[in-house]
Amino acid sequence: IMVIDDAVAANDVEKMLLRSAAPEGCNTSILSFEKASANILAGNYDGQRVLILLKTPELALKLMNAGIALPQLNIGNMSNKDDRRQIKRSVSVNDAEIAAINALLEKGVAVTAQMTPEEPNACITTFLKADKG
DSSP states (O other): EEOOOOHTTTOOHHHHHHHHHHHOOOOEEOOOOHHHHHHHHHTTTTOOOOOEOSSSSSHHHHHHTTTTOSSSEEOOEEEEEEOOOOEEETTTEEEHHHHHHHHHTTOOOEEOOOOSSOOOOHHHHHHHOOOOO
């Protein structure tokens, strides 16, 4: 598991909490964007299955723009905040996030929305088309 978040990477307490939440025996890296992208581009994870956790679709787009291939992106939970509107039970977005999602889709990334494995895995465009925002 790789968490890419500049603020969390600089906070030892948050890093400890995230590591304690990971399944036993699962390697966990909590890195800044710069460190994570440098490690990925250097091939440090070649041949490994890595689950990358990000807070926003903009960060996924930033990874792609840095030259890192993302074949798919699942949006599991984006909580409702003042500047966001709900498009699915567990997904709320603002205009900047929608723009990033659309840019990822244009780059060929399969963007889905699925909170839990029991929930159907649906293409994000289903929810974006229904958005009246």
